[in-house]
Amino acid sequence: MARQSPIIAPSILSANFARLGEEVDAVVAAGAQWIHFDVMDNHYVPNLTIGPLVCEALRKHGVSAPIDVHLMVKPVDRIVPDFARAGASVISFHPEASEHVDRTIQLIRDSGCKAGLVFNPATPLSYLDHVLDKLDLVLIMSVNPGFGGQSFIPHALDKLRAARKLIDAAMERTGRPILLEVDGGVKADNIESIARAGADTFVAGSAIFGGGDYRAKIAAMRAALARTTGSE
């Protein structure tokens, strides 16, 4: 099955929240495909961010790009239908934050969204054993969740390679696409090796919103990615 062409998903965690709609418009105009939306609850992770009201506000503002909701909350299930109603496209969660991982995946799908499972640096990929065929996305964390601007953890490359093998086998078996996303410390100067390890969907927060020209930042990432696919 053909590999997904690369998706760049700027994380609005590093955007200027005082003018969030314009920030999202700007990165989409600069070439971003998705908007990555980090939800933190000061319980599952030690930080507090944004919820469904902000997602809905972006939709009302006119954002039509897919919104990739990364839930770092515990419990998970109660907030899933709220995000679906608020316009989320993909909803991903951490298996340690749900008592019933399979049920949460089903809940996300029943809500009309694509479902993703997120792996912290110390979380084993064995959580995929019985659910991979129900997932639309696997997200490998390359930092510990909670904050933007951290350094990429090199061991994530091994995990991406292992996840890539599992996903390729599953896609071969079922014919269903599954995306492999990476989140944390992704920059123009490491995105090539990350792509070579198997990722097709790239979250980048501080590397894009950290100042400067968004178009140039995204173009530099695309140029590095083109060296791995030869197609862009």
Ligand code: DX5
């Ligand atoms: C971390 C978040 C990331 C974060 C990435 O918990 O899930 O999405 O915003 O930020 P950078 O790209 O700055 O590491």
Ligand code: ZN
């Ligand atoms: Zn994230």
